[in-house]
Amino acid sequence: MIITVINQKGGVGKTTTSVNLAYVVSKTKNVGLLDIDPEGGTTTSFGMKRERKELPLGSKSVNIFNVEVFPAHLGLLKLELNGDINKIVNIIKEISKNFDILVIDTPPNLGTLAVSSMLAADKIISPVAPQPLALEAIKNLDSRLQSIGKIAIAYTNFSKKATNLDLKNVKFVNIAVPQSRLFIDASRLGVPASRYEEIRTKRLKISKYFEELAKVTLE
Ligand SMILES: Nc1ncnc2c1ncn2[C@@H]1O[C@H](COP(=O)(O)OP(=O)(O)O)[C@@H](O)[C@H]1O
Ligand SMILES: [Mg+2]
Numbered sequence: 001m002i003i004t005v006i007n008q009k010g011g012v013g014k015t016t017t018s019v020n021l022a023y024v025v026s027k028t029k030n031v032g033l034l035d036i037d038p039e040g041g042t043t044t045s046f047g048m049k050r051e052r053k054e055l056p057l058g059s060k061s062v063n064i065f066n067v068e069v070f071p072a073h074l075g076l077l078k079l080e081l082n083g084d085i086n087k088i089v090n091i092i093k094e095i096s097k098n099f100d101i102l103v104i105d106t107p108p109n110l111g112t113l114a115v116s117s118m119l120a121a122d123k124i125i126s127p128v129a130p131q132p133l134a135l136e137a138i139k140n141l142d143s144r145l146q147s148i149g150k151i152a153i154a155y156t157n158f159s160k161k162a163t164n165l166d167l168k169n170v171k172f173v174n175i176a177v178p179q180s181r182l183f184i185d186a187s188r189l190g191v192p193a194s195r196y197e198e199i200r201t202k203r204l205k206i207s208k209y210f211e212e213l214a215k216v217t218l219e
Contacts, residue, residue, distance in 0.1 A: 040072030047190030
């Protein structure tokens with residue numbers, strides 16, 4: 001199963017979602033995590049560096065905390081500009097065959113890489129920040145999803161209260177991840193927040209949200 005995390009707005013929590021979802025699901029499933037964002041947020045969240053080489057998509061991965069992470073590399077920029085969407089979709093599907101679940105973190109736009117990742121997806125998740133601009137972005141995403149015939153599951157980030165908009169192809173679930181310092185502390189150390197709290201606090205608060213998100217996504 002391919003789970004693509006998407007939202008053309010930056011800073012809403014795509015990378016956070018990808019990283020933590022992959023980490024919690026890897027407890028029970030064989031999980032791959034494809035960083036298809038040239039910025040490489042997922043790559044650094046797992047303590048790795050972006051590859052300074054142009055690599056074929058999916059050609060390199062490293063197992064960290066039981067998640068097979070495909071780091072971002074220079075080749076992604078080329079694919080974003082000149083890539084063939086059908087070819088990228090096929091490569092993503094090939095990569096996913098090695099896993100129970102392949103999670104994909106996408107760039108903050110609806111360009112070649114993001115659209116290919118949406119088309120390849122069995123499930124799409126959108127984190128939504130409850131601010132006017134972010135809500136505008138999710139409405140645009142809804143139109144885009146309608147045009148390609150796909151549904152996304154949206155959940156609320158940076159808030160204690162779940163947002164609920166009545167859209168056609170974006171379905172809001174009752175999950176709200178509050179603001180938490182854990183995300184900032186963990187990203188400074190280059191580990192997923194759910195891993196960080198497991199080791200540091202032994203009380204799983206953040207992880208619970210992503211377990212819930214995994215549950216509604218996989219059902
Ligand atoms: N619930 C949250 N509380 C506090 N900080 C958060 C939360 N979710 C994400 N962040 C932080 O906000 C920033 C942007 O999140 P990120 O996942 O990188 O967004 P995107 O990938 O959509 O650009 C990151 O520094 C991340 O650690
Ligand atoms: Mg990101």
